[in-house]
Amino acid sequence: MQEAAVQMPDTVPGQSVISAHHLDLTFQTNDGPVHALKDVSLDIAKGEFVSFIGPSGCGKTTFLRCMADLEHPTGGEITVNGVSPEEARRSRAYGYVFQAAGLYPWRTIGGNVRLPLEIMGYSKAEQAERVARVLELVELAGFENKFPWQLSGGMQQRASIARALAFDADILLMDEPFGALDEIVRDHLNEQLLKLWARTQKTIAFVTHSIPEAVYLSTKIVVMSPRPGRITDVIDSPLPPDRPLDIRDTPAFLEVAHRVREGLRAGHGDE
Amino acid sequence: MSRNTLPVLTVVLAIFLLWYIAAIFLNAAWAHDKATRSGEVLTTQTLVADTWSQEKPKLPAPHQVGAEIWKTTVEKKITSKRSLIYHSWVTLSATLIGFALGTGLGIALAVGIVYNRTMDMSVMPWVIASQTIPILAIAPMIIVVLNAVGISGLLPKAMISMYLSFFPVVVGMVKGLRSPDAMQLDQMRTWNASATQTFWRLRLPCSMPFLFTSLKIAMAASLVGAIVGELPTGAVAGLGARLLAGSYYGQTIQIWSALIMAAALAAALVALIGFVQRMTLKRMGMA
Numbered sequence: 001m002q003e004a005a006v007q008m009p010d011t012v013p014g015q016s017v018i019s020a021h022h023l024d025l026t027f028q029t030n031d032g033p034v035h036a037l038k039d040v041s042l043d044i045a046k047g048e049f050v051s052f053i054g055p056s057g058c059g060k061t062t063f064l065r066c067m068a069d070l071e072h073p074t075g076g077e078i079t080v081n082g083v084s085p086e087e088a089r090r091s092r093a094y095g096y097v098f099q100a101a102g103l104y105p106w107r108t109i110g111g112n113v114r115l116p117l118e119i120m121g122y123s124k125a126e127q128a129e130r131v132a133r134v135l136e137l138v139e140l141a142g143f144e145n146k147f148p149w150q151l152s153g154g155m156q157q158r159a160s161i162a163r164a165l166a167f168d169a170d171i172l173l174m175d176e177p178f179g180a181l182d183e184i185v186r187d188h189l190n191e192q193l194l195k196l197w198a199r200t201q202k203t204i205a206f207v208t209h210s211i212p213e214a215v216y217l218s219t220k221i222v223v224m225s226p227r228p229g230r231i232t233d234v235i236d237s238p239l240p241p242d243r244p245l246d247i248r249d250t251p252a253f254l255e256v257a258h259r260v261r262e263g264l265r266a267g268h269g270d271e
Numbered sequence: 272m273s274r275n276t277l278p279v280l281t282v283v284l285a286i287f288l289l290w291y292i293a294a295i296f297l298n299a300a301w302a303h304d305k306a307t308r309s310g311e312v313l314t315t316q317t318l319v320a321d322t323w324s325q326e327k328p329k330l331p332a333p334h335q336v337g338a339e340i341w342k343t344t345v346e347k348k349i350t351s352k353r354s355l356i357y358h359s360w361v362t363l364s365a366t367l368i369g370f371a372l373g374t375g376l377g378i379a380l381a382v383g384i385v386y387n388r389t390m391d392m393s394v395m396p397w398v399i400a401s402q403t404i405p406i407l408a409i410a411p412m413i414i415v416v417l418n419a420v421g422i423s424g425l426l427p428k429a430m431i432s433m434y435l436s437f438f439p440v441v442v443g444m445v446k447g448l449r450s451p452d453a454m455q456l457d458q459m460r461t462w463n464a465s466a467t468q469t470f471w472r473l474r475l476p477c478s479m480p481f482l483f484t485s486l487k488i489a490m491a492a493s494l495v496g497a498i499v500g501e502l503p504t505g506a507v508a509g510l511g512a513r514l515l516a517g518s519y520y521g522q523t524i525q526i527w528s529a530l531i532m533a534a535a536l537a538a539a540l541v542a543l544i545g546f547v548q549r550m551t552l553k554r555m556g557m558a
């Protein structure tokens with residue numbers, strides 16, 4: 001009956017960047033099958049900032065990995081940019097930011113950001129130009145020749161975001177990119193991420209455990225619940241696109257946060 | 272550095288002390304024999320002096336070995352057949368060629384095992400089996416077979432070196448090439464990287480610490496291989512030949528000086544790899 005509460009967004013399917021219909025994914029493990037995703041339907045329109053929130057093990061990462069063709073659904077359909085995730089991956093349609101920065105210790109920050117560009121065969125001049133531009137974007141200009149261990153965790157995470165931005169993917173998939181950082185750094189990066197999103201017009205799918213983070217960043221918040229992993233609520237944010245950090249104290253913000261919390265609680269009580 | 276000097280010196284001193292004491296006990300019998308024959312009476316002092324200065328002692332004293340090494344390195348021309356440096360060079364050249372071949376073969380097999388399922392299932396048992404056969408049994412066969420097809424000299428010895436040294440490289444490199452974690456491999460996948468790109472940009476750099484550890488073991492094994500390869504041929508040159516000739520004629524001092532030379536050579540080669548390892552890993556930010 002929770003399924004009844006799911007609001008399907010009324011975007012035209014042709015315009016949606018990511019479109020999942022009745023997605024199912026069951027992992028076969030030694031302890032029997034694990035139903036990681038059950039009947040997940042969602043449309044993400046171009047330019048949206050969508051957050052996924054829910055308790056641990058509810059399939060947020062799995063859903064994101066399905067979009068990225070890193071996991072293969074056992075049922076239902078999913079398209080990315082109107083084609084299969086595999087085709088989208090092959091045409092380098094998205095940048096993926098993992099929870100850990102995952103920078104190569106043997107490459108400089110510049111070298112790390114350049115890595116996908118080398119793989120994709122950009123010219124040397126183009127590589128240099130893009131590396132400089134995205135490092136500027138994440139406020140790491142001047143750190144190009146530093147090695148990862150010379151940077152703080154927050155700076156490393158920004159470098160990994162720069163790496164995902166360096167090539168022309170108009171989709172950004174982010175799996176708890178700020179999960180390991182402290183509150184202050186996190187606030188700062190959230191602010192920067194919003195600016196970056198406004199500037200680049202990318203479509204962003206963002207996994208988080210933090211309600212304020214989800215509400216602050218998103219145009220749409222997807223609440224999920226575990227066993228089996230499914231969507232229990234989709235909340236369209238009424239907040240304006242221009243969001244200073246102190247918007248988090250406004251009644252409108254608290255109202256949305258409250259709704260998310262209710263959604264999470266409902267999903268929990270469902271077990 | 273200076274913090275280590277005292278402990279190291281203590282150990283070296285202890286070894287020398289034990290060595291001298293052992294020399295007294297092992298060589299005493301011969302000293303007594305000699306004394307009885309010539310009707311001399313041995314005091315403790317003359318006994319000790321004799322055990323440390325015999326011509327063919329059971330265990331030569333350190334200073335005897337030292338003097339022999341000095342005589343056969345510094346005081347002999349390098350071109351002389353009695354120069355230990357000449358013999359070391361003969362063994363070293365076979366060691367280095369065998370090491371290079373073994374490293375190449377080891378890396379090639381490791382790449383095959385990591386990238387090819389069939390090789391993954393089939394090659395490893397053979398690699399392990401190859402090392403369970405005692406090298407002393409194989410060495411003469413390799414030498415004889417290669418001699419029969421007209422290959423002699425350096426190459427057969429290098430082959431034996433290779434036989435011993437490829438094994439640690441295969442084992443280390445398979446582990447090293449598989450050391451990138453799932454996230455790093457997924458990352459490559461999101462960029463739609465080809466297998467070759469993943470190899471050069473991720474797997475190979477990740478395997479470097481493993482490679483260097485393997486190379487140290489392989490280098491020592493190569494040297495053993497080259498020396499063993501000199502034994503069955505009745506070779507005229509090389510540290511193995513010196514060992515063999517020494518044992519024919521009971522020249523224990525010669526045997527020990529060749530042994531010490533081999534040990535020093537191994538230590539120097541392994542230290543050299545250690546140095547390259549430190550430099551490389553430091554530059555790569557992995558040390």
Ligand SMILES: Nc1ncnc2c1ncn2[C@@H]1O[C@H](COP(=O)(O)OP(=O)(O)OP(=O)(O)O)[C@@H](O)[C@H]1O
Pocket residue numbers: 027028029034035036054055056057058059060061062063229
């Ligand atoms: N490769 C896998 N093999 C087997 N089971 C898996 C695999 N990956 C995920 N699962 C299971 O699928 C379920 C969903 O996992 P997922 O990682 O998507 O959760 P999540 O919402 O991202 O959790 P968290 O917030 O802790 O990151 C979990 O029960 C997990 O154990």
Ligand SMILES: [Mg+2]
Pocket residue numbers: 060061062175
């Ligand atoms: Mg997760």
